[in-house]
Amino acid sequence: MSLIVQKYGGTSVGTIERIEAVADKVKGFRDAGHDIVVVVSAMSGETNRLIALAKDITDTPSNREMDVLVSTGEQVTIALLAIALQKRGCDARSYTGAQVKILTDDAYSKARIQDIDNHRMRADLDAGRVVVVAGFQGVDPEGNITTLGRGGSDTTAVALAAALKADECQIYTDVDGVYTTDPRVEPHARRLDKITFEEMLEMASQGSKVLQIRSVEFAGKYKVPLRVLSSFQDGEGTLITLEEDDDMEKPVVSGIAFNRDEAKVTILNIPDHPGIAYRILGPISEANIEVDVIVQNFSEDGSTSLSFTVHRNDMKKAADILAKVAQELGAKSTVTDDRIAKLAIVGVGMRSHAGVAAKMFKALADENINIQMISTSEIKITVVIEEKYLELAVRTLHAAFELEESPRVE
Amino acid sequence: MSLIVQKYGGTSVGTIERIEAVADKVKGFRDAGHDIVVVVSAMSGETNRLIALAKDITDTPSNREMDVLVSTGEQVTIALLAIALQKRGCDARSYTGAQVKILTDDAYSKARIQDIDNHRMRADLDAGRVVVVAGFQGVDPEGNITTLGRGGSDTTAVALAAALKADECQIYTDVDGVYTTDPRVEPHARRLDKITFEEMLEMASQGSKVLQIRSVEFAGKYKVPLRVLSSFQDGEGTLITLEEDDDMEKPVVSGIAFNRDEAKVTILNIPDHPGIAYRILGPISEANIEVDVIVQNFSEDGSTSLSFTVHRNDMKKAADILAKVAQELGAKSTVTDDRIAKLAIVGVGMRSHAGVAAKMFKALADENINIQMISTSEIKITVVIEEKYLELAVRTLHAAFELEESPRVE
Numbered sequence: 170m171s172l173i174v175q176k177y178g179g180t181s182v183g184t185i186e187r188i189e190a191v192a193d194k195v196k197g198f199r200d201a202g203h204d205i206v207v208v209v210s211a212m213s214g215e216t217n218r219l220i221a222l223a224k225d226i227t228d229t230p231s232n233r234e235m236d237v238l239v240s241t242g243e244q245v246t247i248a249l250l251a252i253a254l255q256k257r258g259c260d261a262r263s264y265t266g267a268q269v270k271i272l273t274d275d276a277y278s279k280a281r282i283q284d285i286d287n288h289r290m291r292a293d294l295d296a297g298r299v300v301v302v303a304g305f306q307g308v309d310p311e312g313n314i315t316t317l318g319r320g321g322s323d324t325t326a327v328a329l330a331a332a333l334k335a336d337e338c339q340i341y342t343d344v345d346g347v348y349t350t351d352p353r354v355e356p357h358a359r360r361l362d363k364i365t366f367e368e369m370l371e372m373a374s375q376g377s378k379v380l381q382i383r384s385v386e387f388a389g390k391y392k393v394p395l396r397v398l399s400s401f402q403d404g405e406g407t408l409i410t411l412e413e414d415d416d417m418e419k420p421v422v423s424g425i426a427f428n429r430d431e432a433k434v435t436i437l438n439i440p441d442h443p444g445i446a447y448r449i450l451g452p453i454s455e456a457n458i459e460v461d462v463i464v465q466n467f468s469e470d471g472s473t474s475l476s477f478t479v480h481r482n483d484m485k486k487a488a489d490i491l492a493k494v495a496q497e498l499g500a501k502s503t504v505t506d507d508r509i510a511k512l513a514i515v516g517v518g519m520r521s522h523a524g525v526a527a528k529m530f531k532a533l534a535d536e537n538i539n540i541q542m543i544s545t546s547e548i549k550i551t552v553v554i555e556e557k558y559l560e561l562a563v564r565t566l567h568a569a570f571e572l573e574e575s576p577r578v579e
Numbered sequence: 580m581s582l583i584v585q586k587y588g589g590t591s592v593g594t595i596e597r598i599e600a601v602a603d604k605v606k607g608f609r610d611a612g613h614d615i616v617v618v619v620s621a622m623s624g625e626t627n628r629l630i631a632l633a634k635d636i637t638d639t640p641s642n643r644e645m646d647v648l649v650s651t652g653e654q655v656t657i658a659l660l661a662i663a664l665q666k667r668g669c670d671a672r673s674y675t676g677a678q679v680k681i682l683t684d685d686a687y688s689k690a691r692i693q694d695i696d697n698h699r700m701r702a703d704l705d706a707g708r709v710v711v712v713a714g715f716q717g718v719d720p721e722g723n724i725t726t727l728g729r730g731g732s733d734t735t736a737v738a739l740a741a742a743l744k745a746d747e748c749q750i751y752t753d754v755d756g757v758y759t760t761d762p763r764v765e766p767h768a769r770r771l772d773k774i775t776f777e778e779m780l781e782m783a784s785q786g787s788k789v790l791q792i793r794s795v796e797f798a799g800k801y802k803v804p805l806r807v808l809s810s811f812q813d814g815e816g817t818l819i820t821l822e823e824d825d826d827m828e829k830p831v832v833s834g835i836a837f838n839r840d841e842a843k844v845t846i847l848n849i850p851d852h853p854g855i856a857y858r859i860l861g862p863i864s865e866a867n868i869e870v871d872v873i874v875q876n877f878s879e880d881g882s883t884s885l886s887f888t889v890h891r892n893d894m895k896k897a898a899d900i901l902a903k904v905a906q907e908l909g910a911k912s913t914v915t916d917d918r919i920a921k922l923a924i925v926g927v928g929m930r931s932h933a934g935v936a937a938k939m940f941k942a943l944a945d946e947n948i949n950i951q952m953i954s955t956s957e958i959k960i961t962v963v964i965e966e967k968y969l970e971l972a973v974r975t976l977h978a979a980f981e982l983e984e985s986p987r988v989e
Contacts, residue, residue: 503759
């Protein structure tokens with residue numbers, strides 16, 4: 170018998186029928202002897218409906234009141250799921266974030282969890298009850314309702330699992346696990362049985378949308394075994410663990426992540442002296458624009474150029490800021506490009522394998538795909554390429570690193 | 580400058596436009612220098628929508644979870660009203676019942692208020708904020724969400740007014756005050772400028788639906804001046820006060836209340852000896868059937884008969900119980916009649932005026948309306964008549980006691 174925290178997202182509880190299906194699933198785990206804490210999101214569409222009501226009044230509602238408003242979405246789901254469990258003879262009790270209580274800071278709409286009181290949950294579990302908790306929400310030290318921001322229900326589940334020292338935290342979603350890459354781009358993509366937290370974080374930060382980054386960080390920090398699996402079909406899903414396999418057969422690369430959300434901004438012919446990067450990127454950062462990949466060219470004649478990627482929505486704003494900076498620096502010009510894509514191969518195996526980058530670059534070169542920017546970390550190699558080559562590049566690398574071949578030995 | 584607690588019901592906040600109209604009204608009071616606490620219900624239809632979701636799962640959801648579920652209705656409204664007030668430059672803050680906190684017992688779905696903490700509200704009022712509170716809900720000593728039952732928002736408003744020692748509690752509704760009788764039956768019905776708590780209670784208990792009985796009791800107990808007025812049109816409404824007018828011109832009868840909700844049950848030819856009423860009504864009460872008017876006939880030959888009224892929905896259940904009792908007592912038979920109506924004239928002036936009953940009975944007799952049952956209290960005379968005569972009886976008495984004539988002098 171083990172203690173499992175399960176999280177079901179908005180799609181999984183989107184209708185009464187689906188809530189009943191979740192209740193069946195939970196009852197199955199209870200009947201198998203497990204203690205269960207369930208975290209649920211708002212029924213799909215509900216959060217947007219609530220936001221639309223507020224937007225009918227004003228485009229700039231206060232964050233405090235928005236949190237009071239949208240937190241009702243999960244509150245509806247916890248009550249309905251508890252009712253569905255009770256109907257099945259499964260004793261259950263629902264709690265809002267404030268009731269648990271999940272203590273957060275007072276940063277409305279993007280609060281961070283500071284502490285979780287596990288006493289009430291513990292008492293209910295000891296009494297044989299299923300505990301149903303509203304995801305995504307908490308309460309600040311003053312008793313105000315807060316929310317963790319979109320996707321925060323994953324974080325709630327992981328935080329509860331950490332607070333209860335649960336044996337596993339299961340995130341039920343509409344996919345059946347983490348794949349080597351997006352199956353819509355590469356039909357031969359393969360579900361991974363296991364992936365490390367580090368790899369998962371790199372995959373997520375590169376655009377793999379299966380889990381919220383914060384929840385993975387949290388799980389890694391508190392060593393909570395995390396499993397991603399499907400609400401709608403049976404299966405083992407993907408386990409996200411601390412341990413690396415030391416199996417010899419372990420592939421070097423675990424997965425390929427990519428996104429089309431970014432744009433490239435370049436400032437040409439800037440004087441090559443200390444502090445120049447800061448003079449350029451400082452104003453960008455002050456404007457709250459997040460910068461991702463940054464590349465500075467080799468200086469040839471005392472002048473250089475600097476390229477970086479930002480979210481496409483921020484491209485114009487960044488270019489406007491750079492135009493001013495360029496004038497101050499006597500730089501030649503700035504160039505923007507939103508027809509790029511970012512692509513990364515990820516794998517803890519890279520640490521102990523040489524030649525991974527060379528293999529990646531050769532595979533792309535063989536298909537005449539030009540690499541515009543390169544950025545590397547210990548377990549990841551990121552390249553920026555022209556957007557139109559993205560699908561070809563993903564399939565090429567998926568094949569080159571034999572991700573679809575034989576199932577990973579574990 | 581005074582402190583006013585205002586309550587707006589579901590119809591008054593039924594759409595975003597109406598919530599904005601309420602915000603305009605509240606801002607008007609703020610601009611006039613008053614401190615305002617607003618209590619709101621769920622948007623009309625919302626509570627029923629939530630109940631329907633639960634009923635899709637089971638017909639017997641637990642009361643605890645139903646309270647978690649339906650309390651979200653008011654929570655949505657408080658956030659939206661606070662947002663609408665802020666948009667008007669009116670600083671505002673919303674609170675759920677638990678946040679205030681409104682402490683209740685743990686009788687889910689029909690909890691009773693035990694205590695109200697006024698500190699947070701006081702601090703906000705002192706800071707110049709409008710305080711927006713969710714009606715109908717509270718929290719038990721264990722931190723579980725409770726609701727006060729339907730219509731409980733009126734009670735919340737009165738209780739907050741008592742806790743804050745407010746100068747007035749204003750209940751905004753879809754009628755513009757308390758009338759001498761239902762204007763749909765008697766077009767000449769007149770709005771009362773004032774009515775005493777006692778009269779209001781008797782009117783409410785006889786079917787006048789303007790205010791919840793509990794809220795009137797509460798207001799009377801804590802001496803909270805209560806005013807009923809329209810959300811949709813300007814006017815002074817009706818003030819419900821402790822003081823009786825000692826004006827000589829004061830009419831004897833203030834209003835006529837009636838309802839069609841009851842049925843009459845009679846048990847014939849029962850032995851006339853002590854304890855017989857208990858042997859009949861005891862089993863009825865044990866079955867949780869509420870009995871209203873009770874009349875026992877004059878005994879002629881050592882046997883008597885007993886009639887009483889119950890809610891029409893309980894008639895069959897009551898008759899079944901009586902059938903058994905009748906057998907035990909050797910009574911002749913039981914008779915039921917659901918074609919009755921109950922009608923009452925109410926007025927504190929009756930205390931000092933003789934002949935009111937006689938005048939009432941004569942007026943009805945003049946129209947050939949037979950009186951089946953009579954029950955009197957200090958400020959009320961109730962009769963049960965055949966249902967088909969109800970409208971005629973109301974209009975006859977309204978005219979007989981000159982309720983439509985000249986406006987009441989105050």
